[in-house]
Amino acid sequence: xxxxxxxxxxxxxxxxxxxxxxxxxxxxxxxxxxxxxxxxxxxxxxxxxxxxxxxxxxxxxxxxxxxxxxxxxxxxxxxxxxxxxxxxxxxxxxxxxxxxxxxxxxxxxxxxxxxxxxxxxxxxxxxxxxxxxxxxxxxxxxxxxxxxxxxxxxxxxxxxxxxxxxxxxxxxxxxxxxxxxxxxxxxxxxxxxxxxxxxxxxxxxxxxxxxxxxxxxxxxxxxxxxxxxxxxxxxxxxxxxxxxxxxxxxxxxxxxxxxxxxxxxxxxxxxxxxxxxxxxxxxxxxxxxxxxxxxxxxxxxxxxxxxxxxxxxxxxxxxxxxxxxxx
Ligand code: SF4
Numbered sequence: 001x002x003x004x005x006x007x008x009x010x011x012x013x014x015x016x017x018x019x020x021x022x023x024x025x026x027x028x029x030x031x032x033x034x035x036x037x038x039x040x041x042x043x044x045x046x047x048x049x050x051x052x053x054x055x056x057x058x059x060x061x062x063x064x065x066x067x068x069x070x071x072x073x074x075x076x077x078x079x080x081x082x083x084x085x086x087x088x089x090x091x092x093x094x095x096x097x098x099x100x101x102x103x104x105x106x107x108x109x110x111x112x113x114x115x116x117x118x119x120x121x122x123x124x125x126x127x128x129x130x131x132x133x134x135x136x137x138x139x140x141x142x143x144x145x146x147x148x149x150x151x152x153x154x155x156x157x158x159x160x161x162x163x164x165x166x167x168x169x170x171x172x173x174x175x176x177x178x179x180x181x182x183x184x185x186x187x188x189x190x191x192x193x194x195x196x197x198x199x200x201x202x203x204x205x206x207x208x209x210x211x212x213x214x215x216x217x218x219x220x221x222x223x224x225x226x227x228x229x230x231x232x233x234x235x236x237x238x239x240x241x242x243x244x245x246x247x248x249x250x251x252x253x254x255x256x257x258x259x260x261x262x263x264x265x266x267x268x269x270x271x272x273x274x275x276x277x278x279x280x281x282x283x284x285x286x287x288x289x290x291x292x293x294x295x296x297x298x299x300x301x302x303x304x305x306x307x308x309x310x311x312x313x314x315x316x317x318x319x320x321x322x323x324x325x326x327x
Contacts, residue, residue, distance in 0.1 A: 001039050005047040012178050012212060015051050020180040020208030022047045027210055029071055029107035032098070033114040041124040042115070042131055056212055057107075059083070066216040070109030074098070074164070077108060086218060089225035089244050093167035096229040099236045109211035112165055112175070112191075113203065116158035117238050119143065129155045130199040137199075145304040146240070151266035152300060156199030160192060160267050161238045167227055169268040170244035170260035173216045179209035188214075192267035221248035221256050228319045229262070230311065239263040241312045247323040252282045254324075261295070264312050271295060283324040288317050 005022070009015035019025045025047035028034055037043040057071040059080050066087060068077055077083055078094035098106065120126040120138050127136035137156055139147055147157045165188070173188045191204050205211075216222075225246035231237040242262035248255045257278050261269040277291040292313030299309050320326065 001041075002044060004038075004045055006050065007047070008050040008053060010053060012051075012054050012056065012210060015049050015054060016178055016180060016208055016210055018047075019049045019210070022049075025049055027051050027109075029110050030073070030102075030105040031110075032102050032106045033110065037115060037122070040122060042122050051210065056109075064218040066218065068108055068214045068216065070211040070213055071107045074103040074106045074108065074111060075100070078103065085223070087167075087171065087216060087222050087225065089167045089170060089222070089227045089246060090164070090216070092227035093163040093229075093242075093244060096227060096242075097163045102236075108164070108214060111162055112168075112211065112214075113205075114161055115202075117146065117161050118158040121158060130158060130195075130202075133198070133200050140302065143304060144302040146238070146263075147302060147305055148266045149264050149296070149299040149301045149305055149308050150269055151194050153195045153197065153199070153266075155197050156195035156266065157302065158195070158199070158266060159263055160202075160265070162268070163227065163229060163239060163242060163262060165192070165268045166239075166242055166260045166262040167244040168214060168216065169270050170225070170246055170258040171216050171219070171222060172258070173214050175211060176213045176215065177205065177209045178212050179206055181206075183212070185215075188268070189270065195266050219246070219256075219258075221246040221258065224248060224323060225258075226319055226323055228315055230315055241308055241315050243312070243315045243319045245316075245319045245323055247283075247320065249283060249324055252284070252324075254278045254281055254283050254287075259316070261312060261316075264299075264308055278320075283320065283326055285317070285321075285326065288320050288326070289313070291320075292316050 026045045028048045056069040058069045060067045078091045084091045120128045148159045229242040239262045244260045246258040274295045
């Protein structure tokens with residue numbers, strides 16, 4: 001790890017001013033991903049701005065909105081009584097993430113910005129367009145079992161690793177940012193970018209911008225929500241496939257539904273066509289199967305990850321059947 005400068009910021013405005021004015025700087029809170037990346041050489045920064053002292057760690061209910069400060073820790077959010085009762089998918093996604101120790105350290109903002117687990121990205125001996133733009137993507141013809149079947153490009157097929165981001169995508173969350181030009185709010189559906197020809201650009205963050213909080217609207221279906229994560233081992237493992245689902249039914253008819261997927265897309269994956277195929281229709285094995293087929297219609301699987309095409313449809317069927325009581 002190379003030397004770097006370090007400043008503890010006293011306010012969000014000061015943090016932004018330092019980060020925006022210091023070349024090749026970044027923010028650090030829990031540091032659970034960033035410090036590993038810096039130690040391994042996958043990221044190199046000349047300056048870290050420590051934001052742990054900022055007053056951005058509150059979890060509050062404001063009318064019909066859950067407001068999660070960017071410095072709230074994963075464990076705090078997962079165990080918050082209101083989150084558990086009103087947004088079970090959020091709590092479940094967080095509890096399915098990382099280890100208890102990491103959940104205690106890691107902040108919500110950092111969780112949303114964690115980098116892909118693609119082995120080539122984390123191995124500085126390999127080429128990787130995301131780490132070294134223009135170098136190549138060895139995953140396309142190499143080891144790609146954990147990679148995306150949707151949203152990829154000729155330049156990158158890496159998945160985003162955050163379970164929380166998948167749950168927030170299903171719930172139409174909004175990410176609030178503070179930058180040198182002031183504050184702005186970005187719907188989470190627009191926060192994560194497709195790789196295209198610039199896989200090194202992963203989010204809509206502009207230089208110096210800091211995540212300050214995440215707002216989650218309270219909806220009639222959020223209380224009836226679940227997170228299903230399929231992984232290779234029971235703890236501290238990233239998703240092979242995951243589904244965040246929220247459902248509101250009237251009798252057997254789907255009144256509203258939200259679905260987002262992890263492990264299959266280059267960003268937390270949501271496809272409005274899948275929800276449209278279910279909305280207003282009876283929740284049956286046939287309608288669920290049709291929604292699954294629509295989900296993978298544009299899939300572009302690779303040699304080692306073809307199994308995800310069927311696995312994600314089975315995961316979707318499982319979670320909807322459980323939520324909707326389909327036998
Ligand atoms: Fe790099 Fe993306 Fe290819 Fe992985 S999939 S090697 S992150 S460019």
